[in-house]
Amino acid sequence: MPIARFSPFELLLLQSRSQVDTAKLLLLAWILVHRQHVSEGQRRRRLAQVCAHFRHGHELAPVMHIARQRDLKAIQLAAEVIRKECSEEHSLGVMHQAITVATDNGDLSLSNHYILRFVADLLNVLPTTLGTLFKELTGRALALPEDPSRDAYWRVHDADYYAQQARKAEEAARQAREAQEEAEQQEKRRQEEEAQRAHSKAQEKAERERARSDKSRNDKARKDQAHNDKARQQQERARRKEERERTKRQQQNSKSGSQKGSQQNSHQGYQNGYQHSHQQRSSTPPPPDRTTRALAVLELSPGVTQAEVRRAYRRMAQLHHPDRFYTQSEHQIALASARFQRIKSAYDYLMQTYR
Amino acid sequence: MRDLYQRLNVPPQANDEELQQAVARCPNSALRQDAEAAFAVAKRRADYDKLHATLSDIGKLRTQLGLTHGAHWQDDVANDFSVPPDEIVSRHDKLVDRVSHVVKLYNRWRGLRGAWLLIAIFTIGTGLGIALGLTLSQTLAA
Structure with missing residues (x-):
């Protein structure tokens, strides 16, 4: 029967003068591999420093190599050896070494949080014991490991990214707002134009009208003149009468002219008024004043639906019903009933006219 | 720490596109938000994957060592990273078995005086060869 080849760690273990020490070495190397911000040389030196009292009697480099390869079989073997061989005091010593190796100058990395707890479970070290040991060795309480599978972790640890995102969003919003303002201004300019x-155009029209009326008046005047001349020629005798008649006609003429002018003015005024109302309608159509006031009584703004009006009325009526105030003074009740009356009439008006 | 890959139902080695699709499919909005945060940037995914690999290792180790109900192995981590115990093999026992097997073979070898046996086989072999050669040459001559 062929047997499988011995793995490097098994060979190390068989060569070792102390199997427990070799196994401890592998676990400590595993922890060191998961330390952050430490160079390879520092790791090697630290391992050599830790194992000064160990009796393994072989090189350290292969142990480090095995730990870096994530060789689970080797780590399992080491764990089994340690569990088999370590007494209670001994296991506290191992825990001590593991904690110092994991934390001695910096923070505990997330991986080492879990590895340390694994070692603690392996050595039957209770959470309270581990906590006090950790506190004694590092001066800090052993906190729960942070959770990178949650949004909150990244908001704390990658705050720059979120700040940048917020800045970007703000920028985009600002641009959108500017664009909108630009569009509004253009719209306004267009309307003004x-x-x-x-x-x-209205002015031009008025001008033309005036010119036409002037012309007609002049024509009439000239015609009158011609007529008068002829009359003077024809009826010299009846001059006095003519004279009187002419003045009368002239008076009439002037009266009709002024009448025409006033007509013209009124026309222009109408046009102006029309224009004004047209402009207002194009921006925002103002609802009739009474409706707005009635809505204000119900604490609503224009543009709400009828259902909302009804709801608001119910609420306000409950709030201001005079029966609510029967424990208070006559005056209070009177005020409440006045308020209630106002609300009710506003509601009635809205129900008749609104929408 | 939760196993987002398991919860999103994607393999951990899935590429970014598949992962984003899985995140977008996720019906749980809270989980989706967390997954989006964890996988939004390549660096974050690398960090997450590192811890995920370590925790998977620890989960396997704990299963093999019978430590899946340890006092330090609770909540999300224990739920997500404990693997079902298919076959629990004690590496140490296996090593001892193999070593004893090797020792037995060795002893047998030593007990049979293997070196002498080898020499005897060698001499018999050479003798046979010489005899065969002689008979062959005689038949050819005749």
Whole structure:
């Protein structure tokens, strides 16, 4: 029957003068491999320092190599050897060494949090014992390991990234806002231009109207003149009468002219008014004043639905019903009933007209 | 520390694209948020994977050593990283078996005086060879 080859760690263990020490060495090397911010040379030196009293009697480099390869079979073998050989005091000594190796200048890495706890379970060290030992050795309490599988961990440990993200989002929001403002301004400018154009058109129209009316008046005047001349020529005798008649006609003329002018003015005014209302409607159509006031009584703003009006009325009516105040003074009840009346009339009005 | 790969139902060696798809599929919004945070940046995934590998190792070791219910192995970690014990092999017992087997073979070898046996086989072999050669040459001559 062929037997499998012996693995490097098994050979080491068989060669070793003390199997427990070799096994401890492997576990400590495993912890050292999971230390952060430590160079390879530092790790080797630290391991040599730790194993000064060990009686293993072989090289350290192969142990380090095995630990770095994540050789689970070797680590399991080492764990079994340690569990088999270590007495209670001895196991505390191992725990002590493990903690110092894991933490001696920096923090405990996350992996080592779990490895130390694994070693503690292996050596039957209770959590309280481990906690006090850790506190004595490092001066800090053994906290629970942080959890990188949660969002909160990264918000703390990668705060720069989140700050950057927030800055980016803010930038984007600012740009969007600017774009919107730009668009609004353009819209406003366009509206103004339109209004200007409408205004100038109206003015032009008015001008033309005035010109036309002037012309007609002049024509009439000239015609009158001609007529008068002819009359003077024809009826010299009835001049007085003519004279009187002419003044009368002229008076009439002037009256009709002023009438025309006032008509024109009123026309222009109408146009202006129309234009004004048109401009207002294009921006925001203001609802009738009474509706707004009724809505304000119900503590609502314009644009709510009828269902919301009804809900608001129920709430307000419950809040201000005079029966609520019957324990208080007459005056309070009177005030409440006035309030209630106002709310009710506002609601009635809205139910009749709103939407 | 939870095993996000297991919870998202993807293998740990999945590439980024598959992982992002799995994250997007995840129906639990809290888990999705955590997974997005942990896998948002390549560096974070590398960090997470490092710890994940260590914890998987520890989970296997604990199963093999019968430490899956230890006082220091609780909650999420214990739930996610303990592997079912298919076959528990004591490495130390195995080593002892193999060593004893080797020793037995060796002893047998020594007990049979293996070296002398080897020499005897060698001499018999050479003698046979010479005899065979002689008979062959005689038949060829005749």
